[in-house]
Amino acid sequence: MLVCLCNCTDDVSLLMVLLDTNPFFWSTSKSTSLSFSNFLSHVLAFLNSVLLLNQFNQVVVIATGFNTCDYVYDxxxxxxNQRAxxxxxxxxxxxxxxxxxxxEDTVDGIGNSLLSGSLSMALCCILKSNSNDIQRVFRSGSLHPQPRILCLHGSPDGPGQYVAVMNAIFSAQRSMVPIDSCVLGVQHSAFxxxxxxxxxxxYLKPQQLDGLFQYLSTVFGTDLHSRRFLQLPKPVGVDFRASCFxxxxxxxxxxxCSVCLSIFCKHHKKCSTCGSVFGQAQTNAPSTSNQKRKTPDT
Amino acid sequence: MPQVKIIAKNFMDMVASLPAMKLDKLYDNAFICEAILRSLPPLAKKYVLQMLYIDVPVSAKSMQEWVLADGYSKHNVAIDRLIQLRLFTEAVDRKKETTYRLNPTFQINLQKHIIHGGVLPREPMPSNITVRLPSLEDLDAYAAEQWECFLLHLISSSTQGEKTTNFSSSLMKIFQRGLLSQRDKEPPKLTESGFQFLLMDTNAQLWYIIREYITNSEERGLDSADLISFMLELSFHVTGEAYNMNTLTDSQRNVIKDLADLGLVKLQQGRKESWFIPTKLATNLSISLSDTSSRKLGFVVVETNFRVYAYSTSKLHCEILRLFSRVEYQLPNLIVAAITKENLYNAFENGIMAEQIISFLQQNAHPRVAERVPSVPENVTDQIRLWESDMNRVEITPAHFYDEFPTREVFDAACDFAREYGGLLWEDSKTMRLVVKAEILMHMRDFLRREKQ
Known part of the structure; x- marks a missing residue:
């Protein structure tokens, strides 16, 4: 009897949904075939369906804007009765x-939205809602309700956010929070x-954005418990390229930098992050030219 | 882990056992659709969601492709459950393939829910009419008190309780059936399942009572399907809000009075109107489990010297502790007891299992010790298990005894035969005697007859 009780509870999920609201992305018809209002109605239906599945399920929506991000719904x-x-x-x-x-800013092109900010907010929210259990997490390795983050993202990556985004990703990894991503734009997102x-x-880039709800409910609606038993899209290739600091x-x-692993596109005399002075080996002219020759032209 | 016989695992098992006609009618109610969806195993929920906007039958083969190889058993459980509840209709298409499609009424109701979001079954009353609404804590306390009173009444059987409930004695008898046994002129005794009942958590106890209540509803002139749908609807009300009694039908008003006795709702009377306020017990009805966070605070501290300190004023807790320990003294807010071998032997004889006692102690652990791992000292839990295994030194198996075999060949063949069936308990080849389990008697008889020919 007790065994049954434990099995039933573990599909309770805490879902953080990050919505890309970058106005430059949504107003450019080239970048996506979906209008923002259609997008919202798909997402609303998805939120309703997640909340329908279990009454302990919790959904928090965070809007990722161009200049700021904020909690929109909890x-x-x-x-x-007045969710929408x-x-x-x-x-x-x-x-x-x-x-x-x-x-105050002038923008050229689509620009990029503040993914790093909203990722960090999502993680803060998850850790706050489980603040009593933090110690238990590191002991037993699972949070209750099981949290996950879903990024509905369209804007291209902002290389300037590289460090912040990677830090958020690693802290998500450490607290065992999976980040699902659904890319709405034309290009894949390396981040x-x-x-x-x-x-x-x-990670999924839907082919038919008209059927976004079906993608969301089929793939991203799956709770962590059921993921162990279901066929889900597998990563085809991952773009591991980094941004220089x-x-x-x-x-x-x-x-x-051999001390702090900071990345630079050009040779520096001193690491700008940790301040360590680089030795002569790097200044060796032949090796640099060697490297330059090896660089594939992509 | 031994199965506890007296609880249907949850309410939905009961719903699933309704006749098809009634079941289909239930799905007209959107709340029932929601409650039933929530009761499904996770994978089944997923399938429903996935097929919500698919209007053509989906073949069983393509559904199987959704799962990984080690998920097949879960997959089959999910599909069986969906068919059992008539949410999936099974059909065989022209190519002789099994196909499934969603129950159309159910599908439409859920689609509506997903587009419009949740709705409330009835509007709460405006706060200017309802005065002096109890706070949520008061309401919880009220529910707990009411439920405890009912339980005490249930087990004490004699009507010595100060507060008598409004349940007719015949209904009380129905609840007690199976929990108490009464021989003539002796005071009634708790049965094995009665003990197990007391050690279950509140939600499981509630299910048992509600189930008994519903299965006997036909005798009282109520339709069980109506009752089920009312109960489920009740679970979608908001805890602590007041709802007008006038929105209920006559039979529902009678039911709600009974539910007030169980602590599911609180009834209040205003100047003109009267209303009911659902408590947490009612809103938790549609879940068959108690969430860990909603569980009430524990009160038991067990020490390594087998002492049990229970910080509780409740008579019921004292009674429960008395089931397996010796209560040494009772202070106004504290019960001190000791777990002894004699008391445990008594408990085991009454059919309580060591695991149940341990899980009771663990589930009700005082917050101070609940954080500790383990919350109950290991030497105590081990000793309880050891004492239980003491009781089980002798195992009784119904058996049959054979001797006087005509030849050694027949004897050996019979031994081999019994061994093959896994029914050989004992053999003595010197005297050619053999003991087999009673279950394989028929096979043995056939075999020996064949041997004779």
């Missing part, structure tokens, strides 16, 4: 705030590929 603190209304109202407030902040690969989440460029090959 199912544990809102009444069940509450969410949309908060969403509007958020978009207005985001717009006000952006007037999210790495995030899902490292944390054991699912000095110019924030994505690079295939570069220099690494």
């Amino acid at each position: 199912s544990s603190s809102s009444p069940t 209304e509450t969410l949309l109202r908060k969403f509007e407030e958020f978009v207005v705030k985001d717009e006000q902040l952006s007037k 999210l590929q790495q995030a899902s690969y490292i944390t054991g989440g699912v 000095c110019h924030k460029n994505t690079i295939d090959m570069g220099y690494i």
